[in-house]
Amino acid sequence: MTVEIEINPNSNTNSNPFCKDFDHIVFYVTSPKLVANYFVKLFGFKHYAYKGLETGSRDISSTVIKNNNVIFVLTGVIRPLHKEPRNRLIDSIHHHIAVHGDGVKDVAFKSDNLDSIVDNLISKNSTHLLINKVNDLLSYSKITEVNDKFGTLKYITINGINDTIHTIIDRSNYKGFLPGYELIDDEFQLKPLIELGSIDHCVQNQDWDQMISTCQFYKDYFSFHKFWSVDENQVFTEYSALHSTVMASENEIVKMPVNEPAIGLKKSQIEEFIEFNNGPGIQHIAIKVDNIIDSIKKMKDSGVEFINVPDSYYENIEKKLKLEKHPKIKESLKSIKKLGILIDFDENGYLLQLFTKPIFERPTFFFEIIQRSNHNGFGAGNFKGLFEVLEKDQEMRGNLTDQDIEHKLEKHVIEETETPKKKIKPVIKEEITDDDIADAINYLA
Numbered sequence: 265m266t267v268e269i270e271i272n273p274n275s276n277t278n279s280n281p282f283c284k285d286f287d288h289i290v291f292y293v294t295s296p297k298l299v300a301n302y303f304v305k306l307f308g309f310k311h312y313a314y315k316g317l318e319t320g321s322r323d324i325s326s327t328v329i330k331n332n333n334v335i336f337v338l339t340g341v342i343r344p345l346h347k348e349p350r351n352r353l354i355d356s357i358h359h360h361i362a363v364h365g366d367g368v369k370d371v372a373f374k375s376d377n378l379d380s381i382v383d384n385l386i387s388k389n390s391t392h393l394l395i396n397k398v399n400d401l402l403s404y405s406k407i408t409e410v411n412d413k414f415g416t417l418k419y420i421t422i423n424g425i426n427d428t429i430h431t432i433i434d435r436s437n438y439k440g441f442l443p444g445y446e447l448i449d450d451e452f453q454l455k456p457l458i459e460l461g462s463i464d465h466c467v468q469n470q471d472w473d474q475m476i477s478t479c480q481f482y483k484d485y486f487s488f489h490k491f492w493s494v495d496e497n498q499v500f501t502e503y504s505a506l507h508s509t510v511m512a513s514e515n516e517i518v519k520m521p522v523n524e525p526a527i528g529l530k531k532s533q534i535e536e537f538i539e540f541n542n543g544p545g546i547q548h549i550a551i552k553v554d555n556i557i558d559s560i561k562k563m564k565d566s567g568v569e570f571i572n573v574p575d576s577y578y579e580n581i582e583k584k585l586k587l588e589k590h591p592k593i594k595e596s597l598k599s600i601k602k603l604g605i606l607i608d609f610d611e612n613g614y615l616l617q618l619f620t621k622p623i624f625e626r627p628t629f630f631f632e633i634i635q636r637s638n639h640n641g642f643g644a645g646n647f648k649g650l651f652e653v654l655e656k657d658q659e660m661r662g663n664l665t666d667q668d669i670e671h672k673l674e675k676h677v678i679e680e681t682e683t684p685k686k687k688i689k690p691v692i693k694e695e696i697t698d699d700d701i702a703d704a705i706n707y708l709a
């Protein structure tokens with residue numbers, strides 16, 4: 265199957281894009297302080313901001329950590345489910361963790377152009393996708409504006425795919441993190457021991473035949489365009505395959521790859537994710553670094569578990585490097601091999617990357633550490649070798665089981681005969697539900 269998402273001819277020309285960068289990532293977790301400390305100790309983050317009992321937040325605890333431009337928010341609840349008086353936000357966090365496990369809830373973007381995003385939603389008759397604070401619900405096409413001691417913060421929140429949301433923030437007149445949060449001294453200004461740079465891309469796994477409609481969602485409401493794609497003819501192993509399309513913001517700083525499974529002999533890593541996450545969600549976040557050798561070495565010394573790359577990978581890559589044209593790789597191949605880092609390259613540049621094992625209990629979310637040298641790809645040259653490594657781990661978990669191929673083929677044949685429009689299943693929520701409202705109440709306050 266070849267993916268056809270229209271390439272935006274105006275990419276790179278909009279001086280005021282809808283989304284200009286990643287802002288932060290919110291994880292819903294059972295124990296925010298523990299997870300935050302895990303990231304601090306193992307990945308070099310610094311504590312940045314906090315809200316909890318000490319700041320007057322009676323129900324939610326949120327620890328914010330920062331490493332240069334990478335900001336994570338670890339959010340959890342500190343009161344039981346269904347306690348009276350009922351609070352739907354609290355119940356929805358409990359529900360999210362129970363259904364999906366610890367993981368990503370919100371991929372937040374920076375913007376100086378909220379008015380245009382809302383105008384676009386109005387023009388597409390899609391303001392139902394906006395979720396803002398409860399007292400704004402009657403006029404939910406408006407941007408929420410909060411004034412406090414740090415200045416004025418404006419934001420909107422858009423219902424994403426499945427249970428993931430996107431908060432889009434204009435912080436041009438705001439000096440804090442978010443309303444309700446106290447900054448933690450100046451610890452975050454100290455130089456981190458492990459240097460991370462910024463979020464490079466944020467990947468979501470979709471279920472069967474959901475990739476195109478998901479990409480269309482980002483095109484319609486975020487003005488993203490197709491940046492890169494691969495299909496099952498390029499990404500396959502003996503057992504499984506996938507489709508992937510990368511959608512990018514107008515300035516190509518925000519990149520959101522979208523994966524879906526393709527037909528194979530065994531259950532693919534995407535299907536394993538969908539099973540254990542109970543549906544689509546964020547599979548991995550790639551963090552860009554300037555010195556991957558130094559970062560990976562320090563992370564390994566701290567105890568971060570990365571996938572194990574076999575020696576045969578390096579035998580193949582050394583042959584490829586001898587045969588194919590590429591710029592000089594500045595890093596020592598000996599160090600790259602010793603640390604198990606993956607290499608992908610073309611005539612003009614190269615990238616170095618490595619993936620952690622799943623971070624939480626479920627085999628769902630993980631990190632990628634990536635260093636780019638004039639190379640904007642996503643490691644397609646490594647996909648086959650990488651997926652074979654992932655399948656070994658999948659097998660150890662008892663999840664590399666046979667696919668019901670006849671069922672999948674039958675399903676595919678039926679869908680191939682339908683019109684393309686019919687094939688795109690609706691995945692966007694049509695109305696604001698109680699859960700959406702619950703997510704919105706006090707979300708940022």
Ligand SMILES: [Fe+2]
Nearest residue numbers: 467550632642
């Ligand atoms: Fe990636």
